Amino acid sequence: MDKSFYAVGIGASAGGQQALSQFFGKLDPQIEVALIVVTHLMRDRPSILSKILSVFTRIPVHKVTSDIQINPGNVYVLAENTSITVENGWLKVKARDEKIENSSVDIFLSSLADDFGDKAIGIILSGGGHDGLEGSLKINRQGGKTLAQDPLTSLVDGMPRSIIEHDHPSAVASAADLAELLNGFFLRKE
Numbered sequence: 001m002d003k004s005f006y007a008v009g010i011g012a013s014a015g016g017q018q019a020l021s022q023f024f025g026k027l028d029p030q031i032e033v034a035l036i037v038v039t040h041l042m043r044d045r046p047s048i049l050s051k052i053l054s055v056f057t058r059i060p061v062h063k064v065t066s067d068i069q070i071n072p073g074n075v076y077v078l079a080e081n082t083s084i085t086v087e088n089g090w091l092k093v094k095a096r097d098e099k100i101e102n103s104s105v106d107i108f109l110s111s112l113a114d115d116f117g118d119k120a121i122g123i124i125l126s127g128g129g130h131d132g133l134e135g136s137l138k139i140n141r142q143g144g145k146t147l148a149q150d151p152l153t154s155l156v157d158g159m160p161r162s163i164i165e166h167d168h169p170s171a172v173a174s175a176a177d178l179a180e181l182l183n184g185f186f187l188r189k190e
Contacts, residue, residue, distance in 0.1 A: 005072040006033045006119045007086070008182070009112045009135070011105030013040040013127025015155025017049065019175040020125065021056050024075070026179035029058035031186050032072045033121075036091065038108045040127065041080045050077040067092050078104065085111035102131060105159075109135020118143030121182075125149045125175055127159035136167045145170045147178050 012019055016039050027035075041047050050063035053075060061075040062068065064084055068076065068091050076091055078084055083104050085092050096104065105124070109132060112120045122139045124132045126149060136146040146169040151157035153174040163169055171181055 006121055006186070007070060007112055007116045008033050008035045008121045008123060009105075009109050009139075010035060010037045010123045010125065011039070011109065011127070011132040011135075011159065012037070012125040013102075013105075013129070013131065013156070013159060015126030016040075017052065018126070018155060019149055019153075020049075020053060022175040023123075023125065023179045024053050024056040024059075026176040026183070027057060027059070028183045028187055031059070031183060033182070033186055034070045034072050035059070035075045036070070036084070036086075036108065036112070037075065037077045038084065038105050039078060040102045040104065040131070041078065045080060047077075047080045050075075053077065064091050064093060078108075083107050086115040087111070088115065105132040106135040110138045113138040113142040113144060116144065120144035122146040123148070123178060124160050124163045124169075126154035126156050128156045129158050130162035132159050133162045133166055136163050136169070140167060147171045147173075147181070149173070149175050149178065 054061045122136045148160040148163040148169045
C-alpha cells in the first residue's frame, strides 16, 4: 500500500454542513492528501452532502457507496446508513450497526489510525456528543495529529469541545482556519 501521502479524516454532526462548507471553501485544490468526511446521517434519507461539498471545492468529491481505494487529491464522503473503515489503503463500506448512538466517526478514525499511523490526521468539526474522541485519542497514540474546530465558531460544540478537553489537539481554530493550516503544512515550498 502507498503510504507516501497523508489521510485526513473529518468528523462532524449537527452544524457540520456549515463547518464543512467553510473548510472546503478555504482548502487549496492542489493539496495532495486524501480527505474522508464522516458525518452523522439519517438512516433512511439519501444524503446529498457530496453534491453540496462539490460546490465549495474543485477537489473531486466521491460519495462512498462501495469499497474504494484511497488516493490523494480526492474527497470521500460517507453515504447514508453505512459506516466505513480503512483497511490496507481501501475504504471498506458496511451497513451501519443498529446502535441508537451514532459512533461512525470513532469507528472510522480508529481504523484510520491503525492503517495510516503517523500519516493520519483527524479533524473534529461541529457536532453534539463525543463521537470522534476515542478515534482522535487513537490517532495521537499512533503518532498522527488531531485538530478541532474552535467551539466558539461551532454551531454545536459538543464534539470539538470533547476533543479539546480530553485529547489536547495540535490546533484549535475555525473550520476555515483549519483548512488554511493544512494548506500551509502540505503546500510548503521546498
